[in-house]
Amino acid sequence: MSDTSQLTAETAAPDQRKRGAPRLQVGTYRDLSLIPVIFIVGVVGFIVSPTFLTSDNLLGVLQQCSELSLLVLGEAMILILGRMDLSLESTIGVAPVIAMWLVMPRTGSATYHGIGALPGWTSIPVCLLVGVLVGGFNGFMILKLRVNGFIATLGMLTMLRGLQVGISQGKSIVEVPKSFSYLGGASWLGAPAAIWICLVLFVAGGLALGYLRHGRALYAIGGNKEAARAAGIRVDLVTWTVLAIASLLAAFAGVLYVGHYGAISSTQGQNWIFQVFAATVIGGVSLNGGRGTLFGALTGVVALQLVVNVMTLGGVPPLWDQFLYGAIIIVALIISRFASGEQED
Amino acid sequence: MTDAAAPPAVQAEGIVKRFGATVALDRVGITVAAGDSHALVGRNGAGKSTLVSVLTGLQTPDAGRVTFQGAPAPAPGDTAGWQSKVACVYQKSMVVPQLTVAENLFLNRFAPGRIRWSALRARARDLLAEYGVDVDPTALAGDLTVEQRQFVEIARALSFGARFIILDEPTAQLDAAGIQRLFTKLRELRRQGVAFLFISHHLQEVYDLCDTVTVYRDARHVLTAPVAELGKSELVAAMTGESEQAEAAWHAGRSKDAAAAGAGEEAADAVLRAEQLALDGVFEPVDFAVRPGEVLGLAGATASGNTALGETLVGLRRATGGRTLVRGRTVKPGSVPHALGAGIGYVPEDRHRQGLVPGRSVAENATLSVTDQLGPYGTVLPGRTRQFAQRMIDSLDIKTSGPAQPVSDLSGGNQQKVVIARALAREPSVLVAIRPTAGVDVKSKDALLGVVRGVADRGDAAVIVSDELDDLRVCDRVIALFHGRVIAEFGSGWSDRDLVSAMEGLPAGGDEGVEE
Numbered sequence: 001m002s003d004t005s006q007l008t009a010e011t012a013a014p015d016q017r018k019r020g021a022p023r024l025q026v027g028t029y030r031d032l033s034l035i036p037v038i039f040i041v042g043v044v045g046f047i048v049s050p051t052f053l054t055s056d057n058l059l060g061v062l063q064q065c066s067e068l069s070l071l072v073l074g075e076a077m078i079l080i081l082g083r084m085d086l087s088l089e090s091t092i093g094v095a096p097v098i099a100m101w102l103v104m105p106r107t108g109s110a111t112y113h114g115i116g117a118l119p120g121w122t123s124i125p126v127c128l129l130v131g132v133l134v135g136g137f138n139g140f141m142i143l144k145l146r147v148n149g150f151i152a153t154l155g156m157l158t159m160l161r162g163l164q165v166g167i168s169q170g171k172s173i174v175e176v177p178k179s180f181s182y183l184g185g186a187s188w189l190g191a192p193a194a195i196w197i198c199l200v201l202f203v204a205g206g207l208a209l210g211y212l213r214h215g216r217a218l219y220a221i222g223g224n225k226e227a228a229r230a231a232g233i234r235v236d237l238v239t240w241t242v243l244a245i246a247s248l249l250a251a252f253a254g255v256l257y258v259g260h261y262g263a264i265s266s267t268q269g270q271n272w273i274f275q276v277f278a279a280t281v282i283g284g285v286s287l288n289g290g291r292g293t294l295f296g297a298l299t300g301v302v303a304l305q306l307v308v309n310v311m312t313l314g315g316v317p318p319l320w321d322q323f324l325y326g327a328i329i330i331v332a333l334i335i336s337r338f339a340s341g342e343q344e345d
Numbered sequence: 346m347t348d349a350a351a352p353p354a355v356q357a358e359g360i361v362k363r364f365g366a367t368v369a370l371d372r373v374g375i376t377v378a379a380g381d382s383h384a385l386v387g388r389n390g391a392g393k394s395t396l397v398s399v400l401t402g403l404q405t406p407d408a409g410r411v412t413f414q415g416a417p418a419p420a421p422g423d424t425a426g427w428q429s430k431v432a433c434v435y436q437k438s439m440v441v442p443q444l445t446v447a448e449n450l451f452l453n454r455f456a457p458g459r460i461r462w463s464a465l466r467a468r469a470r471d472l473l474a475e476y477g478v479d480v481d482p483t484a485l486a487g488d489l490t491v492e493q494r495q496f497v498e499i500a501r502a503l504s505f506g507a508r509f510i511i512l513d514e515p516t517a518q519l520d521a522a523g524i525q526r527l528f529t530k531l532r533e534l535r536r537q538g539v540a541f542l543f544i545s546h547h548l549q550e551v552y553d554l555c556d557t558v559t560v561y562r563d564a565r566h567v568l569t570a571p572v573a574e575l576g577k578s579e580l581v582a583a584m585t586g587e588s589e590q591a592e593a594a595w596h597a598g599r600s601k602d603a604a605a606a607g608a609g610e611e612a613a614d615a616v617l618r619a620e621q622l623a624l625d626g627v628f629e630p631v632d633f634a635v636r637p638g639e640v641l642g643l644a645g646a647t648a649s650g651n652t653a654l655g656e657t658l659v660g661l662r663r664a665t666g667g668r669t670l671v672r673g674r675t676v677k678p679g680s681v682p683h684a685l686g687a688g689i690g691y692v693p694e695d696r697h698r699q700g701l702v703p704g705r706s707v708a709e710n711a712t713l714s715v716t717d718q719l720g721p722y723g724t725v726l727p728g729r730t731r732q733f734a735q736r737m738i739d740s741l742d743i744k745t746s747g748p749a750q751p752v753s754d755l756s757g758g759n760q761q762k763v764v765i766a767r768a769l770a771r772e773p774s775v776l777v778a779i780r781p782t783a784g785v786d787v788k789s790k791d792a793l794l795g796v797v798r799g800v801a802d803r804g805d806a807a808v809i810v811s812d813e814l815d816d817l818r819v820c821d822r823v824i825a826l827f828h829g830r831v832i833a834e835f836g837s838g839w840s841d842r843d844l845v846s847a848m849e850g851l852p853a854g855g856d857e858g859v860e861e
Contacts, residue, residue: 211724213716220713223702230661230699231713231767232685290704 031284031292034299037332041306049313059191061309062302063260066194067092069301070253071269071276072283073198073205074246076297079280080209081242082222082289083142086153088250088276090160091134092269095251096258097164099127099180100173110175112168120177124255127180131251134160135244142243143236157273165266173264184259194256201249206294214238222289275325279304282332304328352415354379354509354540355400355431360409362395369395370406373566375542375559377509379414382531382541384551384572387561388584388758388786393544396561397511400542402427413509432502433511434495442487446473449486450501476500477533492523496530503539510534511542514784516550520646520812521845528554548577548787562586585788616806617689617775619658621667627653628829630667635775635806640798642820643810646848650829652694655779655810659691660684671774685714690773692765692781694810700764701752708734708748710763715770737766741796758789765796776800779810794819812848814841 045052052058071088078085103123104114118126134156141152186193209215217238220228229235250269258264283300285292307328308321316324355377362370370392377383387393398404400411402421411418419426440449447469455465469482478496480489489497495515502510512531516524531541531554543555551558552572560567560583567583575583615634623630628650635641645651656662658669663679670676677683684691693699701710711734712719719733720726734748743762745755752763761781768776778797782790798819800807809816817823823835825847833847 211720211726213719213723213725216709216716216725219705219709220702223704224699226699227693227702228713229681230659230691230693232681233713234682290702 031296031299034283034296034303038299038303038306041303041310045306045310045313048310052310052313057309057313059195061305062195063192065301065305066192066198067253067257067260068272068275068279068305069198069298070201070249070256071272072279072297072301073202073294074249075276076280076283076285076292076294077205077209077218077242078246079285079287080218080222080289080292081239082225083149083239083243084153084287085135085138085243085246086150086273087134087138087156087160088246089269089271089273090157090164091131091247091250092254092257092272093264093266094160094164094167095127095130095134096176096180096254096264096268097168097173098130099123100176100264101167102126103177104173104175112171112173112175121179123177123180127255128248128251131248131254132244133247134251135247136240138247139240139243143240161270164268168264168266170266172266174262176258176262176264180255181259181262184256185262186259192260194260197256202294202298209294214241218242219290222286222291224290274329275304278325278329278332282329303332351379352412353377354381355411355413355542357396357400357411358409360396360399360406360411362392362399362404362406368564370399371564372409373561373564374409375400375566375569377540377542378557379508379540380535380538381557382535382543382555384543384545384555384558385561386545386548386551386558386580386584387567388788391561391584391786392564393561394513397433397513397542397544400511401431401433428502429506431509431511432498432505432507433513434498434502434515435513439498440486440489440494442485444486445482446480446484446486446489446497447482449497450482450504472504473497473500476503477530490523492519492527495527499530499534503534508538509540509542511544513544515543516545516547521849522646524550548580551580552577560584581787584786615670616672617658617808618670618673619667620670622654622657622664622669623666624650624653624657624662625665628826631824631826631831633824635808637804637806638801639822640801640807640809640820642817642823643808643826644812644817644823644844644848645810645826646812649812649826649848651810651812651826652779654826655694655777655808658684658808659689659777661691685771685773688771688774690768690771690776692768692776692778694779695783696757696760696764701760703753704751706734706749707738707743707745707752707755707763710752711737711748711766712770714767733770737763737770741766742792756786758785758793761785761789761793762796765793769796769800773800774805776805776807777810778807780813780816781809781811782813782816790815814844817844 042053071092074088075085100112100123101114102118103116103120103126104110104112105116106113138149138153138156141147142149183193183197188196209218217228217233220231220233221235221238225235254264254268257268279300280292280297281287281300282303283292283298284296304325308324311320311324312318353376355375357376358374359372360370360374361368361372373392373396375383375385375396385393385396395404399406402419402423405421413430419430441452444452447466450469450472451465466482473480473482476496476499478493478500480493480497486494486497499510515527519527535541543551545551555572557569558572558575558580559569560580562584563586567586615636617635619631619633621630621632631654633641643651643654653662657664657678660676660679660681660683668675668678671687671689674687676687676689681691697703702713708730712725712730715733716725717723719729731748737743738745738748741762743755743766744759752760755763765778765781768778776797781797782793785793794816797807797809801821809820811817821837823839823844824831825833825835825844827848833843835844835847
């Protein structure tokens with residue numbers, strides 16, 4: 001009887017006859033379910049317009065994906081954890097604005113005057129720091145004050161947007177330090193740097209969630225918080241960290257966005273949260289937590305942007321964009337409901 | 346009581362139910378006479394739950410026939426029809442906790458027109474009084490005790506006109522007094538002609554309450570017999586399909602441990618020691634030590650504080666006084682990671698709530714507490730996870746198609762084994778198990794308790810927190826708690842009567858500390 005519990009890692013592997021082959025189950029392929037969709041959209045795009053399959057067009061689509069994808073990366077991690085953060089779409093705007101406010105000189109030829117408290121090179125670190133602080137404050141409200149996360153981050157969404165409008169006096173900020181706009185505008189190896197950066201971050205995130213103990217902890221917490229706690233996982237610490245990382249990513253998305261479009265617009269990121277949720281959910285991440293992958297979320301972003309691109313090329317007027325977004329979400333949700341078999345209450 | 350002329354309350358014949366390739370029920374039948382109290386027993390996977398879903402209309406059988414009082418069963422989907430024939434009180438609560446008892450009783454069948462609250466409350470009061478249920482209809486359902494909630498559910502079922510009620514493990518979450526009250530109530534109702542199908546893993550309850558017993562094994566009907574004519578060992582043999590083995594292996598180490606117990610309690614070699622450990626308002630300062638090779642039982646009814654004491658030991662709750670030591674070293678209070686690091690393994694009370702992450706695989710669940718050992722630099726390598734899990738599956742004999750199977754697909758006993766595997770994965774110095782055999786079948790129960798016993802037999806220690814006598818029988822020493830205080834302490838020679846009365850707050854005079 002006493003040998004039943006000798007389970008050290010160094011003893012020889014038992015016979016693997018029961019299941020020697022790597023696991024191949026339907027669940028494994030759920031993450032890939034959008035690949036055929038993307039392919040079909042590609043074929044349709046090719047038929048609709050010859051411009052679609054040009055590298056300029058595709059790179060454009062991918063660059064448009066890049067900023068959104070960083071928010072999706074953060075939101076996907078939060079959803080897997082079983083939480084929700086709506087304020088990401090405001091963080092993408094307010095973090096760069098606060099950074100500009102701190103580094104732009106009080107006087108000068110620029111149309112926007114900050115307080116000039118910090119040198120120009122600090123703009124990116126300051127921007128990222130603001131992101132971490134926002135996420136940290138979200139975590140404080142959710143984990144320490146134990147308020148409802150949905151409403152708390154909804155409040156933050158509105159408050160941060162208001163903060164941005166207040167600080168920027170409702171105007172777009174056109175002149176930004178060179179260091180700040182470099183990443184969003186640069187091109188590496190023939191493609192916008194932003195694309196490479198996002199790709200690297202997604203790969204890093206995907207590996208972390210798949211192969212790091214703290215990454216695996218996200219799934220355990222999202223699946224059953226109490227069980228995770230009983231198993232010795234520091235639930236609050238992990239949650240707090242993920243909230244901070246997600247806001248950090250949103251702030252970084254702000255940096256890329258500003259570089260991409262050359263200015264901080266006062267509506268930067270406005271209403272993005274709907275697209276973020278749409279991409280995440282059609283990418284197979286469960287709103288109930290504990291299920292989904294970052295790769296799936298990434299395919300969600302790409303699929304969403306490709307559909308919009310094809311519609312635009314097909315001559316659908318932009319006035320219909322909003323309708324399309326909604327329709328895509330509904331259709332994708334219904335399809336994934338039946339593809340995955342996962343029912344909601 | 347059973348009138349031979351009256352049609353049976355329920356009769357099922359030749360029921361076949363398949364789920365894909367799995368045959369869940371293979372031409373089984375059951376007949377429950379009016380006013381009968383009929384037990385349905387079988388190991389996990391025997392087909393009990395499927396039969397319940399067939400009898401309650403949740404599943405349509407692939408073949409076979411169900412009749413209620415001689416009339417054919419309502420059509421599938423005819424909820425009202427089914428409700429007037431049969432009701433099931435599940436382990437899980439089926440009341441809406443935020444609504445009052447009265448509203449729960451009449452949910453979705455209010456009188457037409459606007460809801461007249463005072464009339465509704467009066468009707469609820471009448472209904473509860475009719476069945477002698479002493480519950481305030483204006484109370485929130487969520488504030489009820491498990492036992493009151495079950496009474497309310499039974500009353501609701503009866504008010505639909507059902508005269509056949511299925512009780513699925515009704516005593517799993519009740520303390521002994523609650524079980525007695527439930528049994529008394531059930532006997533009363535039987536006199537009114539209500540028939541019960543009683544599903545339980547607790548065989549003693551079958552003998553206490555039931556007239557007839559039906560045994561299923563591996564989706565097949567094995568036997569139906571009057572309880573009085575069937576010995577316990579025959580019953581177990583019918584369930585397991587093998588003749589009873591020598592009274593479970595877990596008694597093996599007893600004599601050796603009893604000898605070790607003589608070594609003196611204050612010896613410094615105690616594996617786990619609680620010094621004046623207290624949690625305000627839950628339990629008073631308590632001292633105990635668990636020596637190597639010893640299993641300590643913390644007995645107590647639902648509100649005795651024994652569960653809270655267990656949760657304090659493992660760091661889920663922060664003690665308000667005193668300290669816990671493992672092998673002489675103080676454990677940081679209120680921190681599960683520190684308790685784990687100090688060598689305390691934990692089998693939580695409720696595997697659904699605290700034990701398992703339902704959507705994830707067996708491997709992932711089993712290795713949840715050892716993710717730091719599955720690869721270098723904080724990585725978790727899938728290959729090593731699988732290997733580790735496979736070893737646990739083999740050593741604990743977990744019935745699964747492989748480490749990648751979702752843990753929610755396993756039977757209750759095997760799920761519990763996964764939880765225990767995880768607790769053992771870190772090779773704890775002391776294993777703290779809270780109600781480790783709740784809701785598992787007889788055979789798994791022996792296996793699980795054997796594993797706990799094995800921890801002690803290899804020189805470590807274990808603590809079992811439970812009110813189940815079978816769990817406590819494994820222990821070398823039992824401390825009984827009542828209302829947050831230690832009320833009695835027993836050596837291994839306790840009698841059921843003494844321990845139960847101690848848990849009920851009536852310490853028997855002479856039996857305290859037999860072997861100390």
